[in-house]
Amino acid sequence: MGQVKAIVLRAAGINCDAETAYALELAGADAERVHINKMIENKSLLDDYQILVVPGGFSYGDDVAAGKILGNQILHHLFGPMQKFIEDGKLILGICNGFQVLVKAGLLPGNGGGNAEQGVTITYNDSGKFEDRWVYLSPQTERCVFIEKGQQIYLPIAHGEGKIVTKDDDTLKTLESDGHIAFKYVDKDGRQGDFPVNPNGSTNSIAALTDKTGRVLGLMPHPERFVRKVQHPRWTRGETDANGMTIFNNAVKYVQENL
Amino acid sequence: MNQWRFEVFSREGFADVHGSGVYEEIKELGISTVEAVQSARVFLIESDFDESFAKRVAGELLTDPVCEQYYIGRSKAPAGLAKATLIEVHLKSGVTDPVAQSVVAGITDMGAKVEHVRTARKYIILGTITQSQTDLIAKRILANDCIEDVIVGDESEPPSPHLEPYELQIANWPIRDLSDDDLVALSKDKDLFLNLIEMQTIQKYFQELGREPTDIELETLAQTWSEHCVHKTLKSSIDLTVNGEEKHFDNLLKETVFGVTKELNKDWCISVFDDNAGVVEFDDDTAICFKVETHNHPSALDPYGGAATGIGGVIRDPMGTGMGAKPVANTDIFCFGEPDKNLDEIPKGVLHPRRIMKGVVSGVRDYGNRMGIPTVNGAIYFDDRYMANPLVFCGNIGIMDRGKCFKHQQSGDLVIVVGGRTGRDGIHGATFSSGQMTHEHETIFSHAVQIGNAITEKKMLDVILQARDAGLYESITDCGAGGLSSAVGEMGEKLGAVVDLEKIPLKYAGLNYTETWISEAQERMVISVKEEKLEAIMKIFDSENVEATVIGKFTDDKKLKLRYNGQQVAELDMEFLHDGVPKYSRKAVWNDLNLNEPNLKEKDNYNDELLAIMSSFNVASKEWVIRQYDHEVQGGSVVKPLTGINNDGPSDAAVVQPKLGSDKGVAISCGMNPLYGDIDPYWMAMAGIDEAIRNLICVGGRFDRIALLDNFCWGDCTRPETLGPLVRAAQACYDAAIVFETPFISGKDSLNNEFVCEDGTTISIPSTLLISAMSLVDDVNKCVTMDAKKAGNFLFVVGETKNELGGSHYYKVKGELGANVPKVNLELSAKTAKRISEAIIDGLITSCHDCSEGGLAVGLAEMGFAGGLGIEADLRGLVKNDCPRVDGQLFSESNSRYIVEVQPENYDAFAKKxxxxxxxxxxxxxxxxxxxxxxxxxxxxxxxxxxxxxxAWQKPFDWQ
Incomplete structure (x- = not known):
């Protein structure tokens, strides 16, 4: 494998693209930030890349619902190329608003597309407001290639709509039993709990989902915001924790070893 | 054409977060008969798609398939309708509706054409309520009648949004033959806010031209000459009488805040008081700029929209500085009435302080977060004199290449407006914000409120930075107060400009040429572009769906010419427009107040006083606010606003790394204490500067690279006794900055912050000076935070504690003001700050906290609980200067003091330092x-x- 190439999607209101590209470059990838109009114009553009990241932000102002308008745009213009991207064994990462977009486009937890299969959604925090705070995340699946097995990580969330809900209990059971849950919110000692351990009231403390291949990951917390020591909220107390780089490093490593 | 109505509700079993929020607020209003509130989103869509497609739109786009359900048409009224009230809230016609724009985009993506989309909110209030309760709920909770219409019941539809196109009718406003009384009457009648001398000056100008002015000419002059735009008070000549002694200023600003910067003449100041923001050096390649603005009057009328456009507007200042900076951090400082007031204590025409606060915080949150700019520093002050006149200070810091710090527009360049379209919103904003407010302002000036759409601004920012880096434009400025009138007028000041007003893209038909020209519609920038680069720059804008339109040209005749469909509607000399405003001479008076120290009995124990101060609104934790702001986007956060073992202690200042991959940082802080101003505004200003500097030093900022910004918010300064305190404060700015060697790089004033009640009484805000400050951090790895780190470490207090409880929070909780306002020993303060800064850089200090509001006891408590540790302190170790009493030692707010934690092994080196x-x-x-x-x-x-x-500290704002 030659140089790993990552594409970071831009669109109206996406605003974490620069630091996401920076994190990918720290991990050794070449990262390019590309506007969705360019991708729609040139549908074979994705062929040149092995990692696609939909970064955080407020795509289209989160109008109608978080990630809805961009998800709809992807569904109607880019769904084929993205499905092919997954079929080709490549990786997709959705962070915060990007996660919401992937769910609303029908690319997570399944890759079927559209509303028909959408049994899972991401909706308003129980608190009813946007919150920026740090959370511990415990990995739940060994399938997801972005995750370091058994490693708890510490990351910030910053969202108003991060509560994951399913349409019914069966859907939730399937998520659990089929290994779709990538991370859960836990406390420092790895235990699940109420607010603020679970910052948004997410069902079963779900923080992140992966698809059946383990090569698509969507997560509400921001791994790109903790890639250096001084971003830890308690670095002046000498505290460290496993950070967001593991996710980017694993992605790049996976591509190097498998594609 | 079909008119489709969609209603989207939460599905049963899923929370209706919005409805529950409204229900809670109704209970807070004291209405107990409401049992529940359901909310729905309403979409009114004009399109020729058929019913099956309408179902797809509803099911696939408008509704979340998991947690929501939709109705096409009106939903069935709930059972027991007799006990339910339906209220719909629609935007007034012409108000920007961003969701509607996104819905159009979404339906277009689905392959259909849409004619028009409007959105609304519907509330079903279950439970018996009276007509007057319905009105109260609508007015206080659901709608803002500046921008929204309320429809009760389910019969009537809102008025059609379609407007007739405008046909040119040039209006002349004759003034050449008017008497003085008629001149004043004309100014008042047309909301020009020009005084008699200004009207006379304009009259003379047109008498000399031998013609009458058009409406647009007078409006343009009124905007350009407004207090908001030219700061005529601060630039006027002033005769100050201080305690009977006279002093004269030819130009107050030039002799104080501008003057000190000029005298200091620091080589790291790149552009100061010249551009939309002050620019200083960051590193060899990069410059950093900072601007703080106020948006007070709009936030009083529409707290959400006013604050949102306040932050949106100040972000465009760095974007419009030099050739355009990239915004990297926001700051927000607010002043409100105390939030626990009863409704009957609120003057007519004024919103409840709690509603203002919630609205302002949400507005800043939604705009700042959507822009992807971290909000890293701020403060909130409470005083009932801010009740009718809240203050909303929004700041923004941006970075740019050293080589992009100056503009160079030339004759022949095209004038291009980029970004949002122009509507009726914000007309007369600049003039309105320059006058007093009254209880009728709510209705008269509803049009002065601007409506923001952060995503329009974010899209514009994205393409402007690309065009800047490609070198495709020559100059840029923002459309702020005064709209295009100010932006084009300023950019063409030395050149001349001609603008074809009909080319300006409009949000909707019907605007006349004057409205188009002076509208303060948001999210617009003006750039000057060489003809040969037009195609290339338009390509960039098109590629991300950002509208840009050539509306005119810069000329070389030093005239501003405006045309509509080829017909000239204005011709003004640039020189008259910019330099014609008459110079004023004002009188200012200051007499020391006859105040006394209270006679409080000494006590054996001050636990209760400490608790009372900790839970006073000014000192209490603002975590409820801070967490709603994204303070980490862009990945540069080093010292966050909340710190300590549980991430909830109060940081002194923020540090961000504006360049990914560089260890260099910028520290950002503020200082302000209006209470001291009630004793002496001179010492208030000095304390604000000292505090802002201390805050920077505490986190590891360099002492030799501090830049300051001033924001004066005052009452009606035509009164000598109101202007006097302002002059005193400005003098302190000079006196402090010259010794600290901290230049002022930018500033702004907002005068006339007064409210005339129905009964004619006037409420004026206290004299308020906000000092914002920034400095450089050479290596962010050396920063420190305020939380105590480790048991066994030593604590020192550096600086003298004096008997200075005047204006303190200790006196405030005792209901006293006092007289002994904290003063500043400038030389000693500068020396202390420098040494502390060096000791932090040398790694000798483990934590450092500013000793300010609430004094030593509050500072120690905060360090202790932020670190999850305890503190044992002995007042024998405190360096005191004539401060014998225990309450003075505990709570005095003497300036220039730092509480410092030092590890035992660093004891000697620290002491030596x-x-x-x-x-x-x-x-x-x-x-x-x-x-x-x-x-x-x-x-x-x-x-x-x-x-x-x-x-106790967390309880006051433990809000949902």
Whole structure:
């Protein structure tokens, strides 16, 4: 494998693209930030890349619902190329608003597309407001290639709509039993709990989902915001924790070893 | 054409977060008969798609398939309608509706054409309520009648949004023959806010031209000459009488805040008081700029929209500085009435302070977060004199290449407006914000409120930075107060410009040429572009769906010419427009107030006083606010606004790394204390500067690279006794900055912050000076935070504690003001700041906290609970200067003091570093979470569980 190439999607209101590209470059990838109009114009553009990241932000102002308008745009213009991207064994990462977009486009937890299969959604925090705070995340699946097995990580969330809900209990059971849950919110000692351990009231403390291949990951917390020591909220107390780089490093490593 | 109505509700079993929020607020209003509130989103869509497609639109786009359900048409009224009230809230026609724009995009993506989309909110209020309760709920909670219409019941549809196109009718406003009384009447009648001398000056200009002015000419002059735009008060000549002694200023600003910067003449100041923001050096390649603006009057009328456009507007200042900076951090400082007021204590025409606060915070949150700019520093002050006149200060910091700090527009360049379209919103904003407010303002000036759409601004920012880096434009400025009138007028000041007003893209038909020209519609920038680069720059804008339109040309005749469909509607000399405003001479008076220190009895124990101060609104934790702001986007956060073992202690200042991959940082802080101004505004200003500097020093900022910004918010300065305090404050700015060697790089004033009540009484805000400050951090790895780190470490207080309880929070909780306002020994303060800064850079200090509001006791408590540790302190170690009483030692707010934690192994090196400064070891950090302070006699004057103190500190804003 030659140089790993990552594409970071831009669109109206996406605003974490620069630091996401920076994190990918720290991990050794070449990262390019590309506007969705360019991708729609040139549908074979994705062929040149092995990692696609939909970064955080407020795509289209989160109008109608978080990630809805961009998800709809992807569904109607880019769904084929993205499905092919997954079929080709490549990786997709959705962070915060990007996660919401992937769910609303029908690319997570399944890759079927559209509303028909959408049994899972991401909706308003129980608190009813946007919150920026740090959370511990415990990995739940060994399938997801972005995750370091058994490693708890510490990351910030910053969202108003991060509560994951399913349409019914069966859907939730399937998520659990089929290994779709990538991370859960836990406390420092790895235990699940109420607010603020679970910052948004997410069902079963779900923080992140992966698809059946383990090569698509969507997560509400921001791994790109903790890639250096001084971003830890308690670095002046000498505290460290496993950070967001593991996710980017694993992605790049996976591509190097498998594609 | 079909008119489709969609209603989207939460599905049963899923929370209706919005409805529940409204329900809680209704209960807070004291209405107990409401049992529940359901909310729905309403979409009114004109399109020729058929019913099956309408179902797809509803199911696939408008509704979340998991947690929501939709109705096409009107939903069935709930069972027991007799006990339910339906209220719909629609935007007034012409108000920007961003969701509607996104829905159009979404339906277009689905392959259909849409004619028009409107959105609304519907509330079903279950339970019996009276007509007047319905009105109250609508007015206080659901709608803002500046921008929204309320429809009760389910019969009537909102008025059609379609407007007739405008046909040109040039209006002349004859003034050449008017008497003085008629000139004043014309100014008042047309909301020009021009005074008699200004009207006379304009009259003379047109008498000399031999013609009458058009409406647009007078409006343009009124905008350009407004207090908001030219700061005529601060630039006027002033005769000041201080305690009977006279002093004259030819130009107050030039002799104080501008003057000190000029005298200091720092080579790291790149562009100061010249552009939309002050620019200083960051590193060899990069410059950094900072601007702080106020948006007070709009936030009083529409707290959400006013604050949102306040932050949106100040972000465009760095974007419009030099050739355009990239915004990297926001700051927000607010002043409100105390939020626990009863409704009957609120003057007519004024919103409840709690509603203003919630609205302002949400507005800043939604705009700042959507822009992807971290909000890293701020403060909130409460005083009932801010009740009718809240202050909303929004700041923004941006970075740019050193080579892009100056503009160079030339004759022949095209004038291009980029970004949002122009509507009726914000007409007369600049003039309105320059006048007093009254209880009728709500209705008269509803049009002055601007409506923001952050995503339009974000899209514009994205393409402007690309065009800048490709070198495709020559100059850029923002459309702020005064709209295009100010932007084009300023950019063409030395050149001349001609603009074809009909080319300006409009949000909707019907605007006349004057409205188009002076509208303060948001999210617009003006750039000047060489003809040969037009195609290339338009390609960039098109590629991301950002509208840009050529509306005119810069000329070389030094005239501003405006045309509509080829017909000239205005011709003004640039020189008259920019320099014609008459110079004023004003009188200012200051007499020292006859105040006394209260006679408070000394006590054996001050636990209760500490708790009272901790839970006073000014000191209490603002975590409820801070967490709603994204303070980490862009990945540059180093010292966050909340810090300590539980991420909830109060940081002194923020540090961000604006360049990914560089260890260089910028520290950002503020200082302000209006209470001191009630004693002497001179010492208030000085304390604000000292505090802002201390805050920077505490986190590791360099002392030799501090830049300051001033924001004066005052009452009606035509009164000598109101202008006097302002002049005093400006003098202090000079006196402090010259010794600290901290230039002012930008500033702004907002005068006439007064409210005339229905009964004719006037409420004026207290004299308020906000000092914002930034400095450089060479290596962010050396920054420190304020939380106590480790049991066994030593605590020192550096600086003198004096008997300076005047204006303190200790006196405030006792209902007193006092007289002994904290003063500043400038030389000593500068020396102290420099040494502390060096000691932090040398790694000798483990934590550092500013000793300010609430004094030593509050500072120690905050350090202790932020670190999850305890503190034992002994007042014998405190360096005191004529401060014998225990309450003075505990709560005096003497300036220039730092509480410092030092590891035992650094004791000697630290002590050596502090040589010849007043400093003393006051105690140590302990394991047990208790604060114990013993007096010189050895009595425990404070002995309290810090968990209890922390609870008291967190309780006031423990809001949902």
């Amino acid at each position: 502090m040589l010849n400064l007043p400093f003393g070891q006051i105690g140590k950090v302990t394991e047990e979470t208790k604060l114990v302070i013993t007096s010189e006699k050895g009595d425990a004057v404070i002995d309290i569980d810090l968990d209890l103190v922390k609870q």
